[in-house]
Amino acid sequence: MLKNDHLDEWDRENFFHPSTHLAEFARGNIPQRVVTGGKNCHIEDRDGNRFLDAFSGLYCVNVGYGRQEIADAIATQAHQLAYYHSYVGHGTEASITLAKMILDRAPDHMSKVYFGLSGSDANETNIKLVWYYNNVLDRPKKKKIISRWRGYHGSGLMTGSLTGLKLFHNKFDLPLSQVIHTEAPYYYRRDNLDQSEAEFVAHCVNALEELIDREGADTIAAFIGEPALGTGGLVPPPEGYWPAIQAVLDKNDILLIADEVVTGFGRLGTMFGSEHYGMKPDIITIAKGLTSAYAPLSGSIVSEKFWKVLEEGTDKIGPIGHGWTYSAHPIAAAAGVANLKLIDELKLVQNASEIGAYFKKALNEAIGEHINVGDVRGDGLLCAVEFVQDRDSRTYFEADKKVSYALNAALLNRGVISRAMPEGDILGFAPPFCLTQKEADEIAAKLQDSIAEVLG
Numbered sequence: 001m002l003k004n005d006h007l008d009e010w011d012r013e014n015f016f017h018p019s020t021h022l023a024e025f026a027r028g029n030i031p032q033r034v035v036t037g038g039k040n041c042h043i044e045d046r047d048g049n050r051f052l053d054a055f056s057g058l059y060c061v062n063v064g065y066g067r068q069e070i071a072d073a074i075a076t077q078a079h080q081l082a083y084y085h086s087y088v089g090h091g092t093e094a095s096i097t098l099a100k101m102i103l104d105r106a107p108d109h110m111s112k113v114y115f116g117l118s119g120s121d122a123n124e125t126n127i128k129l130v131w132y133y134n135n136v137l138d139r140p141k142k143k144k145i146i147s148r149w150r151g152y153h154g155s156g157l158m159t160g161s162l163t164g165l166k167l168f169h170n171k172f173d174l175p176l177s178q179v180i181h182t183e184a185p186y187y188y189r190r191d192n193l194d195q196s197e198a199e200f201v202a203h204c205v206n207a208l209e210e211l212i213d214r215e216g217a218d219t220i221a222a223f224i225g226e227p228a229l230g231t232g233g234l235v236p237p238p239e240g241y242w243p244a245i246q247a248v249l250d251k252n253d254i255l256l257i258a259d260e261v262v263t264g265f266g267r268l269g270t271m272f273g274s275e276h277y278g279m280k281p282d283i284i285t286i287a288k289g290l291t292s293a294y295a296p297l298s299g300s301i302v303s304e305k306f307w308k309v310l311e312e313g314t315d316k317i318g319p320i321g322h323g324w325t326y327s328a329h330p331i332a333a334a335a336g337v338a339n340l341k342l343i344d345e346l347k348l349v350q351n352a353s354e355i356g357a358y359f360k361k362a363l364n365e366a367i368g369e370h371i372n373v374g375d376v377r378g379d380g381l382l383c384a385v386e387f388v389q390d391r392d393s394r395t396y397f398e399a400d401k402k403v404s405y406a407l408n409a410a411l412l413n414r415g416v417i418s419r420a421m422p423e424g425d426i427l428g429f430a431p432p433f434c435l436t437q438k439e440a441d442e443i444a445a446k447l448q449d450s451i452a453e454v455l456g
């Protein structure tokens, strides 16, 4: 298929793969896959294998693979103007149009968008801006950031610290001292199984209040959270969680950053997760779904209240000293414009809502009663199945059994890509928004077969 038959060798000799067990890869124990093409919900590899990608790459190819409209927009922009920067008042038709399209879709109180390249750098930008904001307001002590255990916010120094998963801290000297973690709103894994959802929310709120009292509200700048936890286990929040958290933050003058890198632009069946769960953020992080990963692009959408302080800061201090060469890159912005148009034209947010509900029902029907299926959960097209040794006590399998990895491999053998999440025996599903009922049924049926093979 491909002309170059040295790819395996070159790959092993030269390519430092992210998030990979490097020694196992070098020993040849991790299969190499060279991906060559994709159409709608499927990808294809160099050996001609076709897979139904039920995780949209890294939950980012939201409109599906092979969209001609986006490819054309990228090509046209590359021919016309591949690059110009966006410093000191410069822009392009694509970047200015995209900023307007984003604000047209964002909650009403949002005001401006700062463009980056990845979810990680957008969150790094957010924390810098939050510190700047409190310095302009003459509150130099108010700098700590609260994040949740199991949250995922990126792999940079600050964002890796915000991420509440040990794997991303181990041996990297993280987390940095300005970051403090609080409880994850993970109702299924609550300590006290007798707790109602409302009691569990009260428990999370108490934990947050205690943390704020202990540290001092005058030292805490912001709280960052994904509307629904992503990499930490794909967990929608319990009913009433966000309004209750928001009330505590408002009372203590702590900003809220909604990390919508996964949920932004439709994954939960609404344009933003903030509106889905009743959050009123000061900053919203966007990335993946902004271009459906046809080009790297992210953004920080800031509220009018926040923006006013940034403006005031530049009057006092001078131009804002924060910029990336590739901010608002015209080719990525053109991809973003075409992507958001396509989402509207094909009513893909509505489809994510409808097919998401259908998919969850199909999963429940196919596997919901299995003795090792503890929880089938999700909103829109962000779903997970959590596996347990025992359903009543919710005991974990022994870690070395690596149940979710075995299930993930069994499913892959049947031509379906899921994701074994890094903590717990959790399989994640986040298919493209163009998923059909037939494909949803296929994933559910093949998962049923995979469970029968691995767990009996």
Ligand code: PMP
Residues within 6 Å of the ligand: 058, 117, 118, 119, 120, 121, 123, 152, 153, 154, 155, 226, 230, 231, 259, 260, 261, 262, 287
């Ligand atoms: N925030 C969230 C919620 C994410 O899921 C991710 C990536 N999975 C990031 C931030 C980081 O984005 P990136 O990998 O583009 O840096």
